[in-house]
Amino acid sequence: MPRWAVWAAHAAALAAIPSGLWRLPMAWGTSMGFDQDFMDALQAPGWGSVYVIVLGVLTEVFAFLTLGLVQPWGETWPRWVPFVGGRRIRPLAVVVPAALGVAAVMLYNVGYIYTAFFAGADQPKGAALWLMNACYAPMLAWPPLLAAVTVHYWRRRKADATTATV
Secondary structure (H helix, E strand, O other): OOOHHHHHHHHHOOOOOHHHHHHHHOOOOOOOOOOOHHHHOOOOOOOHHHHHHHHHHHHHHHHHHHHHHHHHHHOOOOOOOOOOOOOEEEEEHHHHHHHHHHHHHHHHHHHHHHHHHHOOOOOOOHHHHHHHHHHHHHHHHHHHHHHHHHHHHHHHHHHHHHHHHH
């Protein structure tokens, strides 16, 4: 496994952590620079807290899955998985979701950048805005890193399939 691919996969997996950590205080009602109307609409603390926490956890899970592109468990199902444990994973079963992940995070980032430049009156300002942008900036690296590792995974797995049939 090339060193750059392992590094890129780990960097992609870590890119989502700051934004998740930034979101956590909102779950217990800290405004993080947003106005009270925003917090009331979010219903945090309350049901909005569940949304904020679930969003953070799902983001981290999907970011962690990037590591499967450079780990053995991304090529062969772990033995403990019922029905498919120990079998090879078809490359497209990994590449298609990874490519969709690239597109999804890229669209999210476009939305975030738009919001950052055309912030509404209820958006954070000053130091709160700086902190939010600093925490979300690493997310900008996730799509290109994931795309690079996905292309490498596809090429490597296709090369493995070609040499296995010869």
